């Protein structure tokens with residue numbers, strides 16, 4: 276088989292890249308390890324920056340988010356049992372974030388690709404990359420017990436943190452930066468009305484962090500900080516709802532509508548960056564290159580901006596016969612990646628209980644939150660990072 280771009284991974288990064296390349300007339304094949312059902316079964320992100328919504332529209336996949344996405348103009352911060360609004364859109368000259376689940380984004384992209392009849396191999400085993408430093412790299416994989424091979428010009432490694440692509444960057448070239456946090460998040464999805472339909476709520480309590488989000492006006496998404504050693508089986512629905520109420524302010528706690536969980540999972544939190552994001556004809560995008568703690572709602576959005584830069588660079592490579600874009604891809608992405616890493620680390624450090632810093636650490640967090648909610652300058656800093664810094668930030 277022959278194609279222009281082989282894309283490893285059919286998560287949001289791989290599917291969005293495939294859609295943008297196809298729109299520009301660039302042939303691409305996606306190779307995915309799991310089944311479509313498995314990919315759709317992973318409940319993850321829920322907040323889209325405007326640049327991500329615009330990219331979905333640009334790729335011809337905007338109708339879902341336009342019809343069912345919920346714009347958010349505000350986030351609320353809870354600490355010392357009180358809730359404070361951060362008027363995000365006022366502080367950023369009208370910018371908003373949109374609540375629309377990654378599951379729905381992935382489903383929209385999958386449906387779009389299938390309707391176009393583009394080639395995707397799901398349930399692909401033993402995926403491997405070859406000759407990535409040559410002008411004719413290849414991807415091999417097994418499908419239904421038969422070994423197959425794709426010759427291409429460029430390879431996009433969109434295969435997430437545990438994928439195969441990053442491992443093909445030589446260890447003497449790859450630099451990795453990592454911080455693993457001493458706790459995880461237990462997340463619950465439930466078909467109940469969101470407790471706060473007009474604001475995402477972030478709570479710092481001495482019992483730990485809590486987050487109130489949504490997928491629609493009838494489906495809610497909640498998270499609690501929990502010990503890394505916890506198992507989902509230790510968290511009954513009743514225990515989860517009781518603990519969430521203890522971490523919110525009294526008014527919101529009283530408003531909480533509870534119900535049976537339809538999904539419940541625990542995720543570890545880490546900050547991670549791999550540099551460079553390109554080696555030879557291999558280009559990493561999304562979680563294959565970087566991970567952020569979900570506190571800042573940046574993971575999916577960073578993947579989207581990587582794909583924006585990568586699709587532009589690949590289109591320039593094939594249509595203008597210029598390698599300028601692909602040569603600058605890694606540096607261009609990493610500047611934005613590190614800004615999002617910093618913000619996600621900062622908000623995680625501010626909102627979570629760190630046992631090792633004790634009561635003093637809790638008081639310092641509360642003092643910083645007290646300063647933040649009364650300082651237009653620091654509230655604006657939070658708001659402009661939360662909606663996503665402008666793509667040309669720092670070049671003005």
Ligand code: FAS
Pocket residue numbers: 283284285286287288289306307308309314318319320321322377399402433434435436437438439440541542560561562563569571572573574575576578
């Ligand atoms: P993905 O991991 O989504 O997709 C990679 C794809 O590659 C997968 O389908 C995988 O099966 C496939 N793959 C892996 N190895 C392969 C191989 N060898 N061959 C072929 N295919 C292979 N972000 C937020 O903004 N908010 C959140 O609340 C949030 N929660 C998260 C919870 C969890 C448990 C995780 C893991 C991540 C969470 N994220 C969150 C981040 C998440 O949304 C990612 O940023 C997003 O999935 C990135 O998309 P991709 O880069 O496409 O990677």
Ligand code: PHB
Pocket residue numbers: 319320321322475486488489496569570571572
């Ligand atoms: C979500 O809705 O899943 C979500 C919202 C905000 C975050 C993280 C996750 O910071």
